[in-house]
Amino acid sequence: SQQGEEDPQALSIQEGENATMNCSYKTSINNLQWYRQNSGRGLVHLILIRSNEREKHSGRLRVTLDTSKKSSSLLITASRAADTASYFCATGSGAGSYQLTFGKGTKLSVIP
C-alpha cells in the first residue's frame, strides 16, 4: 500500500525560482525520506528526516516535517534546469524489518 501522497502531481517553474513539494502520510513513521528520479533512471536519495526532527537542510534543499499533521515539504531553492526530475517521498516504519513506502511523486520541470 502507498502511504505517502505528493502534491502537486506536476510543477513547472522558471530557472531561479523556488520549488515546493508536499507529502502527506497516514500512519506513524520512524523517518521520512525524499528521493529524486531522472527519467528512466533509478532513484537517488536526497535527504532523510527523523520523526523527532522538524527541519533539515542539505545544500539547496530544505525539508520540514510536521508529525501532528502527518505532512512534509521539500523546498528546492534557486532551481536549475538540472533539477528537472520526479521527486518522491518515502516513509520508513517498522522495527526490525525496515521498509520504505513510496508515494506517486511530483514531476518537476524547470524551464531555462
Add this chain to the structure above:
Amino acid sequence: DGGITQSPKYLFRKEGQNVTLSCEQNLNHDAMYWYRQDPGQGLRLIYYSQIVNDFQKGDIAEGYSVSREKKESFPLTVTSAQKNPTAFYLCASTTGTGEYGYTFGSGTRLTVV
C-alpha cells in the same frame, strides 16, 4: 566504486516465458528490495530480504519469485503467472536499520512481446 548493478537494462519477454532480472551490490548492505514502477506511478514493493537465505513478500508478490543465496545478490524471476509484467523494475539495498536511505540500481525495463 560501490553501488548496485542491475542487468539487463532492457528485457523482452514472450508470453508464457519466465525471465530473471539480476541485482548485485558491493556495498555490504544487509537488506535488499525489489520494486515495480508503472508509468506515472510510485514504487510498489515486490519482495525484500533482510538476510541471506531469507526473504519476505511485499505488496505485489504474486507472479514473482526471488532467492538470496549470497549477500551480494538478489535476483528476481518474473514467472508466466504474472499476467501484466510490463514495467520498470528497481532493485535497492540498505544497511540493516535503513537509517541512511536506500541505494537504487539503474533499473530494468521489461516488456512483453
